[in-house]
Amino acid sequence: MSDRRREPGQTSLADIAAEAGVSVSTVSRIANGDLGRASAATVEKVQRLIAERGYRPNPVGRSLRGGESRLVAMLAPNLDNPAMAAIAASTEAALRAAGYVMVLCDTHDRPDLQDEYLRAMRSRFAEGFILVSAVASAELEASVKRGEPIVFVNRRNPYGGGAFVGIDNRRAGADAADYLLDCGVRAPAVIHPAELSSTIRERVEGFIDRLRERRPGMAVRRAEGAGANHLDCGYAAALSLIAAGGWPDGVLCPSDLMAYGLFRAARERGGRIPDDCRPVGIDDNDLNAWIAPWLSSVKIPYRAFGERVVACLLALRAGTLDGEVLLGHELIRR
Amino acid sequence: MSDRRREPGQTSLADIAAEAGVSVSTVSRIANGDLGRASAATVEKVQRLIAERGYRPNPVGRSLRGGESRLVAMLAPNLDNPAMAAIAASTEAALRAAGYVMVLCDTHDRPDLQDEYLRAMRSRFAEGFILVSAVASAELEASVKRGEPIVFVNRRNPYGGGAFVGIDNRRAGADAADYLLDCGVRAPAVIHPAELSSTIRERVEGFIDRLRERRPGMAVRRAEGAGANHLDCGYAAALSLIAAGGWPDGVLCPSDLMAYGLFRAARERGGRIPDDCRPVGIDDNDLNAWIAPWLSSVKIPYRAFGERVVACLLALRAGTLDGEVLLGHELIRR
DNA sequence: ACAGTTTAGGCAAACGTTTGCCATGGTCAA
DNA sequence: TTGACCATGGCAAACGTTTGCCTAAACTGT
Incomplete structure (x- = not known):
């Protein structure tokens, strides 16, 4: 035209x-x-x-000139997960307050899409990247090598180093273990996805180590489940767990979504939650307080992430930071 | 520098x-x-x-030249609402398939932020706008007047006309009424936010009209609640409802989040759901199937919205459309 | 041989901005 | 008087693209 x-x-x-x-x-x-x-x-x-x-x-004229674009890209594995939505919402607010516009990209946890968005955003002169639960990918490795300003959230940089905002996952797992033990659980279990991200692995390890520490001889059952998302994973893992040896009296679900999957499995199989089988989640989605009174969960302060992420990004661009920010968590008893 | x-x-x-x-x-x-x-x-x-x-x-060079930016802005009232997340996710996928990049902006339902984003995105040469549950605002009125390509989702253009993707809200309300009547409900009620959007109003009207049509003399109680979000609104409305006259045996919650609010109020006040008080929601968030077995709800096919929205937008830009797309809904019984 | 057409490709403007450098003209001090 | 300096502001390049127009040279037909 x-x-x-x-x-x-x-x-x-x-x-x-x-x-x-x-x-x-x-x-x-x-x-x-x-x-x-x-x-x-x-x-x-x-x-x-x-x-x-x-x-x-006009920001486009500015960008082209080589100056600032005021654009920051957030790459998240999926918008459906309430935890992601909470992170996205708080980060968006913090970025806006700092004068930036956030572009939210849904990578569906796929390396190829992550690469595509990384390229697309770079060519739009994004001034920074926020990678939530990043996966390893060629373009990411190149970006890291080039020293582009990237903040990793939830899951650490698969290529090591870099700025990170998250929680102490091992401690979160340990706190969940303490909670179950304090509830008198004697036959605990843990369910998790078939492929373990670093985040999930740390939570599970922290959980098991604490159990072994406090109850040296205690057996801890483990079950994994496959699925496109944590809901399906949790459901599948729960089914395989009870098929292998009946219901445990307590179970760590390393994400709330997995706990929801467990809940459904229990409903279908007649397991009573939390009376017979007490789950403990990690995330504590806001919705729990409203409709999941059966779920105690380690609250991750996602709403506080945004500010810290933006502070990290700014520091990164100013060349004054390359560290980790670990926020506190708190087990919510229900 | x-x-x-x-x-x-x-x-x-x-x-x-x-x-x-x-x-x-x-x-x-x-x-x-x-x-x-x-x-x-x-x-x-x-x-x-x-x-x-x-x-x-380089898309920036292209934009500046006056050509295409391949940028589409979605303005949504809040990312926390699972319904919004579902719409955002499906639209993002459809836009990507069509070669566009979606910028997601959280307006927090505030006219001033909606205006700010409208301006910011226009100056970045956004090729189209998707307004989910838009509110009236000066810049929006100007945009509509200028004939910019805007697709309204969920809530109609406050200034009339324009492309719209949503459902038949009156029919959804009527279906909910049919459901409650079929369940034998004799003392129905409806809760809703203090300020009524067109969407909510249509649902409520459809519900009440159908009740009057099938049970001419039946009294329908109404309660409204204030709050920053539908969770709080639902909670407050439920409390005021029971304060005014005890529990109804069936209640329309014009959004699932309001039903969650009702659920919490019932738990705190000892109301038994769904045995004593049967709620029916509208939305049917995906999570319901997992953790809200007490909630029947009118399923809105949010995952199918994306494709239709993008088709609308493309048609709009081609000058071949100015109509409405109403998708089918279906009551899910639980 | 010559006019006309096609082929191959370069020039330059335009989009909106920023910024180093240059050009006036004036004021001031020695 | 003259040199220095400041105040005021314009010129032009650069960022990366796209595209209308121009210009050669090489064909084609008669």
Whole structure:
């Protein structure tokens, strides 16, 4: 199409400059607060026009020029998971407060999509990346090597190092173990997905180690389940658990979604939760307080993640950080 | 900063052109598939270089030039609501399949934020807008007037007209009424937020009209509740309902979140759900199947929304549509 | 041989911004 | 008087693309 319609209502520097009878450079400088480069009269006139016409600098022009894009990309494995939604929402708010716009990309936990979004966002001059539960992928490795500003959330950088925001997963698992023991559980179990991410592995290890520490001889049953998401995984793992040896009296579900899967399995198989089998989750989705009174869970302060993630990103860009931020967690008893 | 670092790994048309010994125009044309404008040898050479260097057109340059940005903005009132997450996820997938990148903006249901994002996205040359549960706002009115491509989802254009994707809310409310009557409910009620959006109003009206139609003399109690979200609204409304006249034996919750609020109120006040008080929701969040076996709900096919929304948007941009798309719903009995 | 057409490809403008550098003209001190 | 310095502001390049127009050279038909 050759009829490039002028976007209506979008005032450009040139428009202001023409009307004020000055050059584009002058307007640009004044718009950017460099007031010492023009006479008071000019400054006043240009500022008035800027206000009247509602001029806002065009971010695309800026980006192209090589300056800032005010764009930050968040890559998350799936928006359906309430935990992801909570992280996304809080990060979006924090970024907006810092003057950034967040682009949210759903990678569906697929390395190829993660790569595609990494490329797409880089070519849009994203000033930073927030990778929630990242998976290993070629483009990510290249980005890490190039030292691009990336904050990893929930799951650590698969290539080591880098900024990280999350919790102490081993401790969370240990706290869950303490809780079950304090409830008098004698035949505990743990369910988990067939492929273990570092996050889940740490939680499970922390759980088991604490059990062994406090009850040296205690047997801990384990079951894994396959599935596209943690709901299905939890369901499958629970079924295989009871098929192998009946219901345990307590079970660690390393994510709330897995606990939901367990709950469904119990309902279908006549297991009574939490009376016969007490689950303990990790996440503590906000919805739990409303509709899952049977689920005690380690609360991860996802709503507080946003601020920390943004602080990390800013520090990263300023070259003043390459550390880890571990937020506190708290077991919610229900 | 004056040291504008050349983005690494980003090949430009100029790079290819220099290496091939041809002009930028020639490379651009070949990259865009206009193969008739160069000799076979040149085409071959340039194509080889494009492949070797992994050249990808820079979307920012393209946007600025006035062409396409491949950017679509979705403005949603909050990411926490599972229904929004479902819509966002399916739309993102459909847009990606169509070659677009979706920017997800959380408006927190605030007109000022909606305006801010509308402006920000327009100045980034967004090619279309998807407004989920839009609120009235000055910038929206202006956008509608200018005829920008906007698809409204869930809630209709507050200024009338425009493309819309949603369900027949009156019928959904009527179906809920049928369900309660079929369950033998004799003292029904409805709870809703203090301020009624068009969506909620239609559902409530459809519900009440159907009750009156089938049981002319039947009294229908109503209670409203205030709160920042539907969970709180539902909770508050339920409390005020029972304070006014005890538990109804059936109650329409015009969104699942309100039903969750009711559930909590019942738990705290000793109401037995669904035995004493049978709720019927609208939405049927995916999680219901797992952890809310007490909730029958009208399933809205949010996962199917994405495709329709994108089809609408494309048609809108092609100038071939200005209609409504109503998807079917189905009451899920639990 | 010559006019006309096709082929192959370059030039330059435009999108909106930022910024280093240059050009006036004036003021001030020695 | 002259050199230095400051105030004011414009020029132009650069970022990466796309595309209308132009120009050669090489064909084609008669």
